[in-house]
Amino acid sequence: MPSASVQRRRVGHRPARRRGSLHSPARPWLLLAPGLIIIALLLWYPLGRVVWLSFQDYDLGNIRSGETDYIGLDNYTELLSDSFLWTTALPNTAVFAAVAVVGTVVVGTLVALLLNACGWLWRTVIITAILVAWAMPAVTGTYVWIWVFDVDQGIVRQLLDGLRTGIEAWGPQWLRDSAATSDYLAADGYNWFRERLPFYAIVTLNIVHNGFPFVAITVFAGLTTIPRELHEAAMIDGANAWQRFWDVTVPTLRPVFAVVTIMSTIWDFKVFAQVYLMPGGSGSNRDVLNFGVWSYVESFAQNQYGYGAAIAVVLTVLLLLITLVYLRTLFAEEKL
DSSP states (O other), rough: OOOOHHHHHHHHHHHHHHHHHTTTHHHHHHEEEEEEEEHHIIIIHHHHHHHHHBOOOOOOOHHHHHHBBTTHHHHHHHHHHHHHIIIIHHHHHHHHHHHHHHHHHHHHHHHHHHHHHSSSHHHHHHHHHHHHHHHSOOHHHHHHHHHTTTTTTOOOHHHHHHHHHHHHHHHHHHHHHHHHSSSTTTOOOOOSSSSSHHHHHHHHHHHHHHHHHHHHHHHHHHHTSOOOHHHHOOOOOOOOOHHIIIIIIEEEHHHHHHHHHHHHHHHTTOOOOOHTSSTTTTTGGGOOEEEOHHHHHHIIOOOHHHHHHHHHHHHHHHHHHHHHHHHHHHHHHOOO
């Protein structure tokens, strides 16, 4: 019969072996393997395919024959030397994204402050209303704004017609003359979708209307974590409402503002439906194309799939740079 010491060694040895198997270095990767495989199939393979396509001269003939024409960096050389990139596509994408992000964050913050000041009943009503706006599909929201600014029967057209009628009936002569020469008050209507500035003004309204609820809910959640004593101390020191917001609320919620700003920037850089569905946004008016729609038009309207893929890759690189800024911001805030 084994001695007591031998039995203790045997008993202690078996759990150690089991613990070693449970904490095997390969076990976490085995648990992550299904998700990684799905991500590779749904994300990395299509992305790699687009990158590979961007190095080819690929059109309908290549689709029929199944052959590829490798041309190296020619698509990127042509893209970077195209004046349309620097004068139209990039400004339309970057400037629009900057204006839309500022508008979204400002409106969302104002709504969050309103929610923080309201009682539970009005807070519930406001949150319900903005969540309905948030849940509206991009296609539906875009067509609503197209109807609002319709050249003939839109709400804005009817308001301008009423304003013109009032000016002609009761306005002074100089104002009548101004109204008679105004494009916006013209009797035959003003096409808001023809020029780049009014076109993107409407797109910005659409994006802000659909995006501010995310900012409002996120900032409101951050406002609930600010101790009331901080604002009370600032009031005792004589700080007004603006000073309390700028010196107490903004520094406390800096991580929240960083997250919503960078996330909104990523979303607004890759806007597609809100531009493509607007009159002229599908390619008939090239002055209003952004990166996403330009890539689509070159690929599926012009059948230049390699060139369109190169445009998509450049847009992806820009989004990756923004994502890196986002991650650095998060890590910096964690170190604080």
